[in-house]
Structure formats: C-alpha cells, structure tokens
Amino acid sequence: MMSPDAMDAVFQALASATRREMLDVVRNGPGCSVGEVASRFDVSRIAVMRHLTVLEEAGLIISDKRGRTRHLYMNVVPIQMIHDRWSSEYSGLWAGRMLDIKYLAEQRSVGGCDGEDDDHAREKGEQT
Amino acid sequence: MSEPQAKSLTGEIRTSMYRVVIRATIDQVWSELIRSDRPLPFFFNGQYDTPGLQDGAAFAMRTPDGKHTLVMGKVIEFEPPHRYAHTFRFTTSDDPVSIVRYVLKEVEGGVEFTLINEHSAADDVSKSEKQMAQGAKFICENLKALVETGKATTGGRMMLFMFSLMAPMTPKSALSTNWPLECAPDLGDIRMTEEA
Secondary structure, eight states, X not given: OOOHHHHHHHHHHHSXXXXXXXXXXXXXXXXXXXXXXXXXXXXXXXXHHHXXXXXXXXXSEEEEEETTEEEEEEOOHHHHHHHHHHOXXXXXXXXXXXXXXXXXXXXXXXXXXXXXXXXXXXXXXHHO | OOOOOSSOOSSOEEEEEEEEEESSOHHHHHHHHXXXXXXXXXXXXXXXXXSOOSTTOEEEEEOTTSSBEEEEEEEEEEETTTEEEEEEEETTOOOOXXXXXXXXXXXXXXXXXXXEEEEETTSOOOHHHHHHHHHHHHHHXXXXXXXXXXSOOHHHHXXXXXXXXXXXXXXXXGBGGGOOGGGOOOHHHHHHHHHO
C-alpha cells in the first residue's frame, strides 16, 4: 500500500537516535513549536530544523502553521502501515503481548530507567 | 492549514492529527468520504443516516442492518471537496463530545488526507478519545486502500469480519431505536458538558 519511496523515507527518518528522540518530544507535546523542540536538544537550531524537515518529509510529523507559529504533531499512520505490512491483526496482537512481557521483565531487572532512551520510549509507547 | 475555526470547542483544545497521501483525485476521495448509499468499510462499516450532509445537518452512523448505531454527530463545516467537520460522540459512552475534522489537499501524486481529532483539554483523556485515536489510524489506512484498490486492507477486512461476529454482543444502549437524529450532539451540548 505504501510506495517504496515513502517507506524508504520513513526508515531513513527513523534511522537516527536524535530524530527518534525528537519524535518522542513531539508525540508527548502535541502542538509544540519548533523552539520548544530545539530547547530540548544541545544542537544548533538549524540542525534541529533539518532533522524536523526529514521527519516531516517522511510524513511522521505534521506541521500546522497558525499565524506565525508552526505547531508540530506526530503522525503515526506511516508506522502503522509498516506494522500492518508484516503482521496480521492476530499476530500483531500476540506480538504486542509478548513485547509487553519483555518490557515489563526488563523494567524489573534494571529497577527502572537507566537512561536508555529508545527502550524508555518503547516502554512509554506500550502504556497506551 | 487549520486557520482559526468559527465553530470549535471552547477553551483549550487537545488535538491529534493523522495523515495519509492517497493516489487518487480529490473528488474521488471526497465522494468516498461522504457517501451515504452504503456502509463505509473505513468507518467500521458504519452507514450514514442523514437527511443530507451539509452544514448543520445531524447524522447517525448505523450498522449495515440499521439495528445498531455507533456514533452520533452534527456537521459543523462542509466545504466540498476540501473540508468537512462534525461533532462526535459514541452511542455507548457518556464521554464529552469531540470534534472530528477532515482536510483534503491536492499534492503531487494524489491527495493529502488529514484527519484531526479535537477534545476539550479541560477533560481527562477519555476511553472515547483513546478509541478515536485507534479509529483514526484505521480510517486513514482503509480509506486509502478503498480508494486506491477498491477494498479495505487485509487487516481491516479481518477486523470488520470480527466486528460482524461481535454484533450480537452490542450493548442495548446502542439500539438505533434509542438514537433518532434529534439526539445528535451539537456545539451547545459541548458547552453544557464543559459547565457540568
């Protein structure tokens, strides 16, 4: 369903720890501004803008311009489409359950968050 | 894209957005989005019951046999083929009324379809809001699949099948006899909800 180019763009956008973290920031603060995202990262504003453009072109971020401010929202649909390509409703359900167990077990074994950003993000992702 | 809205929830709004590019003409996407002559697979097989979609019109989304009603709403914006918005409430919940907006825009290679859910930020995140977030992904994916290929996604069709099996378990409160069009929530209801 998704064109090969569109899928490449999503994987490329996500193949960066910084960009994944930016996506977390936008997801946790729907409607946040570019400045708010930039303030969370220790890189130049231009670098932040460049990363956000990559995310936007991949369709993972929707930028809504109201007046002079751009408000950013995460768009989860491209990730959902990639998920659906490889898992049916059933296998998705059970894989989800298994991941729940994995995250829970890992959380217990380290006794909380040890600063592994990606794992932390996935934990949060599983809560909803 | 979303210039200040004349008709909206009052106070702070919690917004989420979903977007997909559909390889089709804007008129194809629009006519599929609003068609009322058959159940819509991307709307969980709901079928519009309405005197006609236009600004101010009430509607119910009913099951294909008409026996149950999934959602009640009232149109608050209708500008073919670009913008459509309505109030939204599940028949099975007392959660606050939300707004759903659809924005269609012609882009290179097709139509950019954006679905926007708006909830009053004064309310806690409700079960309805979570269901709407799940539903939004389903709608985007399956509207795209339907317009491009003539049918819903494989996962979507499986889900609709499960849905049909579960029909006997639908709560009595969703019986269509309980939901005449006069029950459609309008913006007045939204303010009442906020004051309550």
